[in-house]
Amino acid sequence: MTALRPLILAAAVSSGAAAAADLEAGRQRAAQACAVCHGAYGIANAPDAPNLAGQPAFYVASQLRAYRNGSRRHEVMAVISRTLTDDDINNLAAWYAAIRIEAHPPGK
Numbered sequence: 001m002t003a004l005r006p007l008i009l010a011a012a013v014s015s016g017a018a019a020a021a022d023l024e025a026g027r028q029r030a031a032q033a034c035a036v037c038h039g040a041y042g043i044a045n046a047p048d049a050p051n052l053a054g055q056p057a058f059y060v061a062s063q064l065r066a067y068r069n070g071s072r073r074h075e076v077m078a079v080i081s082r083t084l085t086d087d088d089i090n091n092l093a094a095w096y097a098a099i100r101i102e103a104h105p106p107g108k
């Protein structure tokens with residue numbers, strides 16, 4: 001029985017990791033596929049691209065699904081979102097949500 005314990009623990013840990021979003025996978029995917037427009041840390045480089053840093057994961061994921069299913073329309077994001085699996089979307093959303101931003105009112 002004691003010999004089984006590490007196995008059970010390992011199974012519990014890995015199933016937990018499968019359910020939770022994978023921040024590192026999100027960071028890598030974002031670097032490859034999103035950073036050119038949305039910036040390395042989610043502060044956009046392209047003037048027509050929105051900032052994603054610090055956006056709630058729920059919002060980013062729901063917008064990516066909306067582009068993917070066509071309920072939100074945009075030529076570029078439609079093409080990009082169709083390359084993303086549900087896991088990719090969850091990982092990307094977790095990555096952008098984890099980036100910490102600060103807001104300063106004008107003049108402060």
Ligand code: HEC
Nearest residue numbers: 033034036037048049050060063064073074076077080092
């Ligand atoms: C070629 C430039 C480009 C690339 C690459 C790109 N995006 Fe975008 N993204 C845009 C533009 C432009 C918009 C604004 C679209 C609109 O008006 O709906 C946008 C919008 C979004 C939005 C909606 C944000 C909001 O505030 O509603 C999300 C989320 C998003 N992109 C995520 C991603 C992710 C994740 C990737 C990588 C997998 C990615 N984008 C790659 C240009 C890009």
